[in-house]
Amino acid sequence: MSISRRKFLGWMGAAGATATVGKSAKAASNKHFTGYPEGLGVLHDITACVGCRECEAACNKVNELPEPDKPFKDTSVLDQKRSATTKAYTVVNKYDAPSKAKAPVFRKMQCNHCLEPACASVCFVAAFSKQPAGPVVYDPTVCVGCRYCMIACPFEIPTYEYDDPFTPEVKKCTMCAPRIANGQLPGCVEACPKEALIFGKRDNLLKIAKEKIRKHPDRYIDHVYGEHEMGGTSWLYISGVPFNEVGMREDLGVTPAPSLTSGALHVVPMIVGLWPVFLAGMYGMTKRREKIAVEEKKKAVSHALEKANSEAEEKLALALEKANQDKEKALKQAQQEKEKAVKEALASTAETKPAKEDS
Amino acid sequence: MSEQLISENKTLFTPFNVIAGIIVIIGLVITFLRFTKGLGTVTNLSDTSPWGIWIGFDLMCGVALAAGGYTVSSACYVFGMKKYHAAVRPAILTAFLGYATVLVSLVYDVGRPVRLAMAYPFVVQQGTTSLLFEVGLCVMIYLSVLFLEFTPIPLEWLGLKKIRNIMIKLTMVLTIFGVVLSTLHQSSLGALFLIAPSKLHPLWYSPYIAVYFFVSSIIAGLSMVIFEGTLSHKAFHGKMDKTYLEEHDPLVLQFGKAASLVLAGYFSIKIIGIAADNNWHLLVTPYGLWFLVELLGFVALPCFLYAIGARDKNLKLIRFTAGWTVFGIVLNRLNVSLIAFNWQKPLSERYIPSLMEIGLSVFMVTALIIAFKFIATNMPVFHEHPDYKETH
Amino acid sequence: MEHTFYTLQEFMLHTESVTYIILAIILLGVLGFWLFLTEYDD
Incomplete structure (x- = not known):
């Protein structure tokens, strides 16, 4: 315990000395993001963990969590697979790793x-x-309780106070952010009697982890869990058995979480910018088509009317002409008939005269 | 007097009213428990399954099935299908009530509903990197747009001609806003799951999931208009005017045809999605078979049935297919949010809704139907002008 | 004096916030522009 604290203070000093150098080397370009250069973290050496649950007890104490059902000395709880709860931000689980059949492996999670x-x-x-400084912290004063964080977390860490009807909060490990700010170690790190937990600058922890693996290739799997997983984590793990044998997912990939949704987020302004243009264009075309349709209809109607009118006029003219002709014909006929009648009348008077004379 | 009472009792205790009444009472009991004892008492939610059917069904399906609002109004006002003007009002009403129900469900589901009501994400602190922020913002604005789109009815009713005419002039702008907002939040509901590639089954998790949600919302919108029209026909035939009735059958035919077309496109891009992630081998796993049930049974089949119905002018088949498709959309949303989510976990660690959760969802649907029934009976929804109400 | 962002999350929180403000302006601007464009239409 004291060793790790002394080491910690030493690393803090080293971190301070190299701070300026580190900064210039990491001159961020806003194109590629490498995290806060002074970020702290914890290296969990799974091979060193003995499942004593001292870290759990310390976590319970420093976070002022309610007393558990079974005391922390009781290691029988290790027989069950547990996960963090609203009343225990960290738990240690026991695994019978197939590649190390002789002894069980213990792994802390938080x-x-x-x-x-x-x-x-x-x-x-x-x-x-x-x-x-490294911790991911939660502000309960703004939380609405949608629990999307719990959907999103690939490590299934955030827990929710479902039984609190009025002021439920998300609960999770804070990496003891208030203690770190005070220059203290996280509760679990301080309590670990086996140096299975090492606190320090994440960059340094990575070096230590890799050095350990290099020095003891027989003891460790050649992988630092958390170096790249989900874009990297402040907690790092080294293990003697494959990580999936101690309940750690190896299929998470290395894509940082914000990158998963950035594509969808970037489509939003494009839709807002271009959809109205497209829709207004469609509307304009529709309206224009309707206008043309209306005009064409009007034209057709007026044309039909015109046609009908001219036809009627023609008919009228024809009828008039015909009427005139008929009239003339009738007049002529009448004239002829009149003349004929006069002639006949004259002839008949001439005939009757001599007849009278005869009788 | 006594006779009147008896006749009133007779009309009050219809089978619908009795069942609805029982559901409402159960719903109120669950409501009381939820807000006094907490989510833990009422739901089966856990730390690994933080979203249950109130999100998976009420929110996801509710929003998708309310897509009829923007689908019909854009078809009518933007794409020039003015023929179907009479279908706009019922669709807008359904959408408005659907979204309102979604909002009420959220009040039950979130841990601090008061903060939701006070619009914390927009007023207090903006988490703009969250797709839920975008969904919430769009749903909030869209609900207002739907409300404005619906206002001509009461304004006509009250005889406020001037304001009504302004609102009618705004119809175009509101419709375009509605389409923009719907495109955004319909797609973003799918994009919510982009953050969890390790939890959602790869056949449903796709970089195209936002597009899938948007396109399937159009299918849901078209199908819901047909489906809901069929139901309304049975319930409110007396309330429908000549225009509505005359336009209804050609509308069913046209929308059936349109839905068939969109389903064909949706089917194609779903196949592309499998190819993009090289997930072919997963199709022969149990989840793959379930995926095929959804893809073939509820996308390809209704596409084909709609096509047959549109070709043969078989309205009955189109109406049946509309119901089938609506069920398919519900299945898809449940698959993404619940069934294929946490697929790697053993059944003992999986989420199964509690009876009270189901009870509340049934209560929500019932409340929506009661509200729709009330408005459709008392307000001019299926006929054009309230002034002419007496003549019908 | 360009601000240095150390995490993508921090960077996106900034850019998205700016984007949403611009989007609000765009939506209002589109409305005004549409009215300007079609002012003399019948």
Whole structure:
């Protein structure tokens, strides 16, 4: 315990000395993000963990959590697979790893404090934030309780106070952010009697982890869990058995959480910018088509009317002409008939005269 | 007097009213428990399954099935299908009530509903990197747009001609806003799951999931208009005017045809999705078979049935297919949010809704139907002008 | 004096916030522009 604390203070000093150098080497370009240069973390050496649950007890104490059903000395709880709860931010589980059949393997779990936290990415009130010192902290004063953080977290860490009807909160490990700010170690690290937990600058922890693996290739799997997983985490793990044998998912990929949704987010302004243009264009075309249709209809109607009119006029003219002709014909006929009648009348008078004379 | 009472009792205790009444009472009991004892008492939610059917069914399906609002109004006002003007009002009403129900469900589901009501994400602190922020913002604005789109009815009723005419002039702008907002939040509901590739089954998790949600919302919108029209026909035939009735059959035919077309496109891009992630081998797993049930049974089959119905002018088949498709959309949303979510976990660690959760969802649907029934009976929804109400 | 962002999350929180403000302006602007464009139409 004291060793790790002394080491910690030493690393803090080293971190301070190299701070300026580190900064210039990491001159961020806003194109590629490598996390806060001074970020702290914890290296969990799974091979060193003996499952004593001292870390759990310390966590319970420093976070002032309610007393558990079974005391922390009782290691029988290790027979069950447990996960963090609203009343226990960290738990140690026992695994019978197939590749190390002789003895069980113990692994501590808690929030991994991602460099690019999924919980922070999805929170619509930005209740989660990554502090420059390393911890991912939660602000209960703004939380609405949508629990999207719990959907998003690939490590299934955030827990929710479902039984609190009025002021439920998300609960998770804080990496003892208040203690770190005071220059203290996280509760679990301070309590670990086996140096299975080492606290320090994440960059240094990575070096230590890799050095350990290099020095003891027979003892460790050649992988630092958390170096790249989900874009990297502040908690790092080295293990003697494959990580999936101690309940750690190896299929998470290395994409930082915000990158998973950035594509969809970037489509939003394009839709807002272009959809109205497209729709207004469609509307304009529709309206124009309707206008043309109306005009064509009008034209057709007037044309039909015109046609009908002219036809009627023609008919009328024809009828008039015909009437005139008929009239003339009738007049002529009448004239002829008149003349004929006069002639006949004259002839008949001439005939009757001599007849009279005869009788 | 006594006779009147008896006749009133007779009309009050219809089978619908009795069943609805029982459901409402159960719903109120669950409501009381939820807000006094907490989510833990009422739901089967856990730390690994933080979203249950109130999100998976009430929110996801509710929003998808309310897509008729923007689908019909854009078809009518933007794409020039003015013929179907009479279908707009019922669709807008359904959408408005659907979204209102979604909002009420959220009040039950979130841990601090008061903060939701006070619009914390938009007023207090903006989590703009969250797709839920975008969904919430769009749903909130869209609900207002739907409300404005619906206002001509009461304004006509009250005889406020001037304001009504302004609102009618705004119809175009509101419709375009509605389409923009719907495109955004319908797609973003799918994009909510982009953050969890390790939890959602790869056949449903796709980089195209936002597009899938948007396109299937159009299908849901078209199908819901047909489906809901069929139900309304049975319930409110007396309330429908000549225009509505005359336009209804050609509308069913046209929308059936349109739905068939969109389903064909949806089917194609779903296949592309499998290819994009090289997930072919997963199709022969149990989840793959379930995926095929959804893809073939509820996308390809209704596409084909709609096509047959449109070709043969078989309205009965189109109406049946509309119901089938609506069920398919519900299945898809449940698959994404619940069934294929946490698929790697053993059944003992999986979420199964509690009876009270189901009870509350049934209560929500019932409340929606009661509200729709009330408005459709008392307000001019299926006929054009309230002034002419007496003549019908 | 360009601000340095150390995490993608922090960077996106900034850019998205700016984007949403611009989007609000765009939506209002589109409305005004549409009215301007079609002012003399019948």
